[in-house]
Amino acid sequence: MTISDNTVAIIGAGNIGGRLAANFAAGGQDFLLAGRDAEAARKIASDLDGHAEAVSVDEAVDRAGVLVVAVWLDDFKQFIAQYGQRLADKVIVDPSNPVGPDGDGGYRKVIGEQESSGQILAGLLPAGARLVKAFGTLSSPSLTSAARREPDRAVLFYAADDAAAGDLVADLIRASGFDPVRVGGLDQSIRIEMFGDLHEFGALGRVVTRTEVLKAI
Numbered sequence: 001m002t003i004s005d006n007t008v009a010i011i012g013a014g015n016i017g018g019r020l021a022a023n024f025a026a027g028g029q030d031f032l033l034a035g036r037d038a039e040a041a042r043k044i045a046s047d048l049d050g051h052a053e054a055v056s057v058d059e060a061v062d063r064a065g066v067l068v069v070a071v072w073l074d075d076f077k078q079f080i081a082q083y084g085q086r087l088a089d090k091v092i093v094d095p096s097n098p099v100g101p102d103g104d105g106g107y108r109k110v111i112g113e114q115e116s117s118g119q120i121l122a123g124l125l126p127a128g129a130r131l132v133k134a135f136g137t138l139s140s141p142s143l144t145s146a147a148r149r150e151p152d153r154a155v156l157f158y159a160a161d162d163a164a165a166g167d168l169v170a171d172l173i174r175a176s177g178f179d180p181v182r183v184g185g186l187d188q189s190i191r192i193e194m195f196g197d198l199h200e201f202g203a204l205g206r207v208v209t210r211t212e213v214l215k216a217i
């Protein structure tokens with residue numbers, strides 16, 4: 001099964017949701033786009049050459065097999081609590097970084113030092129739902145500016161316990177104009193979340209190609 005056998009949805013039409021929407025459309029990927037603000041989602045979708053269909057969150061959950069949930073950690077938890085068993089057969093893509101303002105113009109981690117939002121969220125999902133950590137490793141400007149680089153694509157890391165779910169998300173990463181590199185299972189999520197060693201705002205500190213990064217993982 002490839003991504004073309006699945007209906008894809010982006011939930012959350014904010015900064016990251018909007019950037020992912022533009023990247024998917026540029027790669028020819030069709031998808032549903034659902035935000036809390038229906039008008040904002042419609043506006044984004046209307047600029048994407050027919051690749052995006054603005055729908056309600058309810059409809060996106062009903063129709064899509066692959067849901068990219070581009071919302072903050074607390075909203076993500078609420079989303080899982082609200083939809084519960086309706087997520088049981090879905091692939092849930094998690095770009096979240098567990099951070100909040102540090103009061104000094106920067107960010108701080110809002111969960112335990114050794115915790116990852118990927119593992120926390122995976123633990124909240126119903127049996128049968130498969131979480132893949134992806135699309136959160138770059139800053140939002142880089143997600144746009146580094147897409148479709150030539151001659152070598154920039155890397156987007158992902159982490160997945162389920163190989164088939166990971167392969168679907170790798171297809172989505174390619175459609176977004178990046179080179180997918182799997183770091184391992186969800187226990188590696190922390191490495192690709194903000195402050196992790198493979199994050200743009202962590203030890204890696206920049207956008208990289210596959211050749212540059214293979215020795216780091």
Ligand SMILES: NC(=O)c1ccc[n+]([C@@H]2O[C@H](COP(=O)([O-])OP(=O)(O)OC[C@H]3O[C@@H](n4cnc5c(N)ncnc54)[C@H](OP(=O)(O)O)[C@@H]3O)[C@@H](O)[C@H]2O)c1
Nearest residue numbers: 012013014015016035036070071072075096097136139140
């Ligand atoms: N910003 C970055 O550089 C960056 C980079 C990588 C990853 N991330 C991660 O990406 C996620 C989103 O960040 P962002 O910068 O895109 O935030 P954002 O601009 O605030 O967008 C979040 C969007 O999610 C919507 N939302 C919240 N709950 C929802 C729900 N239940 N259903 C539908 N939509 C919902 C919000 O709607 P309302 O406006 O109505 O609340 C808002 O439009 C976060 O987890 C963040 O850590 C961010």
